[in-house]
Amino acid sequence: MLNSGWFVVVLLVITACLLRSSLSVPQSNVRRPTRSSEAVVIPRHLSPIHLSKDQLRQLQFKPTIHSIELSEGHQTNFNCSIDIPDTRLEPIIVWKKNDKDLSADEHMVINELQTFSDGVTSLTSTVIIKKVQRADAGEYHCTLSVNNKTRRSQSIVLGVEGLPGFIHEPEDLNVTRNTNFTLTCVARGPPEPVSIRWFNDGKPVEGKEEEMSPSRLTVEGVDKKNQYSCEAHNAKGVSTSRVATINIKVLPSPVxxxxxxxxxxxxxxxxxxxxxxxxxxxxxxxxxxxxxxxxxxxxxxxxxxxxxxxxxxxxxxxxxxxxxxxxxxxxxxxxxxxxxxxxxxxxTTEGVPSSYPRNVTVQLNESWLVIKWKPPPEDKINGILRGYEVIVKHGTDEDRVHTDNTTTLVPVKEFNTTYRVAVAARTQAGSGMVSPEVRFDVPPSDTSGVIPTSVPDTGLPHVVSVMVGLFCAISLLLIIILGTLCVRNKTPRSCFGLEFGSAGKSLAIIQYTNQKSYSRNAVVVTCEFGSVVEGRLTSLDGTCVKVAVKTMK
Structure with missing residues (x-):
C-alpha cells in the first residue's frame, strides 16, 4: 500500500513539471536578419492578407536624414524604417541607388531588423559602407510592396568629398609639324569648385592662367616632341593627370x-x-x-x-x-x-609550257602515220624544252608517244577509221598545253601511197621548200650545158682549158729530143736556163722547121 502511494506522488510531480515547462517557453518578438555578402535577389512578396484603405494610407516610411557629406575612405551608414499594422504580413524592404536595385557585397552590408509590439511589425533596414569611395556617391531610397501597393522612402543623397577626380585627361597626339592642336582636361569634386593648371614638359605653360574645369589648351604648332599634363585643384588637395605625348609625323622607316x-x-x-x-x-x-x-x-x-x-x-x-x-x-x-x-x-622556277605546238599535220605513208608540228613560241616554253608528247586516239584507244623531234611515226593499228592527233610540249616541270586535235581519216587497207592530211602544212616552211627546189633545178640545167660544151670540143684542153670557147683556132706543136746542146756555159754564167737543144717545129699543115729550144733549169 505504501509503495503504490509513493508511485502516485511521483507521477503527479512529473506531470506538474511538464506543464510548467510548456507554459514557460518564451516567444521571441525580435528578429535581426543580416544579408549575406552575396548579392540577393528579393522577390516581390504579395501577402494574401489585405490591409484596409485606412491602414494603407497610414503605411509610410519614417523620416530620415536627407544628405550625407564625407571624405573618401571613411565609414558611413544610413537606414529607413516603417511600421506595418499587421504582424501576419512579412514584407521585405528593397534598397535602390539611382533607381537601380542595390546589392550587398564585400564593400557594402545591408542589415534588417524586425520587432513586434501591440500587433504592429516594425521594419528597419540599414546600409553600412565600410570605406566610402567616390563611386558610392549618389541617391539612395527604400521601397516596400504591400497589397500591390508600393511605398517609397524619402531620398538620402550621399556626397563623397576628396581630391578632384578626372573625367577627361589629355590624350597622346600625332601632329603635323607646326600645325595647331588642342588638349582637354576635365575634373570634378566634391568639393567644388575645381580649377585646372597646365604643364609642358613639367613646367607651367606660359601665358595660360589657372581656370575652372573644364579647361582646353590650344597650342600653335610644335616642331619637336613635347609632353603635356594638367593639375586639378580643390579644397581637399591636388590631383595630377596622365602625361600626354605629342609626336611629330615623319616619313616611315625602311622595311x-x-x-x-x-x-x-x-x-x-x-x-x-x-x-x-x-x-x-x-x-x-x-x-x-x-x-x-x-x-x-x-x-x-x-x-x-x-x-x-x-x-x-x-x-x-x-x-x-x-x-x-x-x-x-x-x-x-x-x-x-x-x-x-x-x-x-x-x-622563278621552271614551269610547263603555256602554249601548244603549232601547225600539227598528219600524213599516211603505207601503214604509218607521219605526224609533224612546229615548236611553241620560245617565250611560252617557260623553261628548257625536254621534248614532246604525242597523243593519238582512235575509237576508245589512246596512245602516247614521247619524242625529242618535231616529227614522229606512229603505226596504223586500224584502217578505215578516224584518228585524232594532238601534241604537247614538255619541260622538266611536266607537259604543257595540248594542241587542238587534228582529225585524219585512214582509208581501207587496200589503198597505198602517201595521202596528205586535209590540213596541209602552210606558211614560211613551204616557201623555203619551193625556193630550194628551184635552186636545184637551175643547178642541174647549168651542169647539162657545161657537159654539152665538153663533148663538142674533143681536145683535152678544150674543156675548162686554155682553148675554152676557141674551137676554131689551134697552135703549132713543138717536138724535140736532146740531140745537141748549145751554150752550156751560159747556164753557169746566167743561171737562167738548164740547157739549149735542137728541136723541130711542126705546123698543122705538116711542114717542119729546125729550131733551138731553151729548157728551164
Whole structure:
C-alpha cells in the first residue's frame, strides 16, 4: 500500500513539471536578419492578407536624414524604417541607388531588423559602407510592396568629398609639324569648385592662367616632341593627370626582312616587316621588281607594283620562268614614301609550257602515220624544252608517244577509221598545253601511197621548200650545158682549158729530143736556163722547121 502511494506522488510531480515547462517557453518578438555578402535577389512578396484603405494610407516610411557629406575612405551608414499594422504580413524592404536595385557585397552590408509590439511589425533596414569611395556617391531610397501597393522612402543623397577626380585627361597626339592642336582636361569634386593648371614638359605653360574645369589648351604648332599634363585643384588637395605625348609625323622607316616566301614559274610571294610608321598610318607599299640583265650593258625596265596594306605579304605575278630578279620595297604614310629597302635577288622556277605546238599535220605513208608540228613560241616554253608528247586516239584507244623531234611515226593499228592527233610540249616541270586535235581519216587497207592530211602544212616552211627546189633545178640545167660544151670540143684542153670557147683556132706543136746542146756555159754564167737543144717545129699543115729550144733549169 505504501509503495503504490509513493508511485502516485511521483507521477503527479512529473506531470506538474511538464506543464510548467510548456507554459514557460518564451516567444521571441525580435528578429535581426543580416544579408549575406552575396548579392540577393528579393522577390516581390504579395501577402494574401489585405490591409484596409485606412491602414494603407497610414503605411509610410519614417523620416530620415536627407544628405550625407564625407571624405573618401571613411565609414558611413544610413537606414529607413516603417511600421506595418499587421504582424501576419512579412514584407521585405528593397534598397535602390539611382533607381537601380542595390546589392550587398564585400564593400557594402545591408542589415534588417524586425520587432513586434501591440500587433504592429516594425521594419528597419540599414546600409553600412565600410570605406566610402567616390563611386558610392549618389541617391539612395527604400521601397516596400504591400497589397500591390508600393511605398517609397524619402531620398538620402550621399556626397563623397576628396581630391578632384578626372573625367577627361589629355590624350597622346600625332601632329603635323607646326600645325595647331588642342588638349582637354576635365575634373570634378566634391568639393567644388575645381580649377585646372597646365604643364609642358613639367613646367607651367606660359601665358595660360589657372581656370575652372573644364579647361582646353590650344597650342600653335610644335616642331619637336613635347609632353603635356594638367593639375586639378580643390579644397581637399591636388590631383595630377596622365602625361600626354605629342609626336611629330615623319616619313616611315625602311622595311626590313624582305624575303621570298614562295615561288612559282611566273610569280614570287614576298613578305617583309614594316618599319616605324612615322606616327602616321601606313596605307600602301611599293614593290620594285627588275629583271637581271643577261648580257653586259643590257638595260632592263624596273616594274613598280603598288599594294594596299595591311596585310604586308604580296604576290608579284606576270614574271618569266627560270629568270632572276632584283626586288626592293618601300612603304608610304600621309607624308610620303620611306627609303628603299635593301635589294634582294631570287628567281622563278621552271614551269610547263603555256602554249601548244603549232601547225600539227598528219600524213599516211603505207601503214604509218607521219605526224609533224612546229615548236611553241620560245617565250611560252617557260623553261628548257625536254621534248614532246604525242597523243593519238582512235575509237576508245589512246596512245602516247614521247619524242625529242618535231616529227614522229606512229603505226596504223586500224584502217578505215578516224584518228585524232594532238601534241604537247614538255619541260622538266611536266607537259604543257595540248594542241587542238587534228582529225585524219585512214582509208581501207587496200589503198597505198602517201595521202596528205586535209590540213596541209602552210606558211614560211613551204616557201623555203619551193625556193630550194628551184635552186636545184637551175643547178642541174647549168651542169647539162657545161657537159654539152665538153663533148663538142674533143681536145683535152678544150674543156675548162686554155682553148675554152676557141674551137676554131689551134697552135703549132713543138717536138724535140736532146740531140745537141748549145751554150752550156751560159747556164753557169746566167743561171737562167738548164740547157739549149735542137728541136723541130711542126705546123698543122705538116711542114717542119729546125729550131733551138731553151729548157728551164
Amino acid at each position: 626590313t626582312n624582305l624575303t621570298v616566301t614562295a615561288k612559282e614559274s611566273n610569280k614570287l610571294m614576298l613578305s617583309w616587316v614594316p618599319g616605324h610608321n612615322g606616327f602616321s598610318s601606313i596605307t600602301s607599299c611599293h614593290v620594285r621588281v627588275k629583271e637581271m640583265s643577261q648580257r653586259k650593258g643590257e638595260v632592263t625596265i624596273t616594274r613598280l607594283d603598288n599594294v594596299t596594306v595591311p596585310p604586308f605579304p604580296c604576290e608579284v605575278s606576270g614574271l618569266k620562268a627560270m629568270t632572276w630578279y632584283n626586288m626592293s620595297v618601300s612603304c608610304s604614310n600621309e607624308l610620303g614614301a620611306s627609303p628603299l629597302s635593301m635589294w634582294i635577288q631570287n628567281s
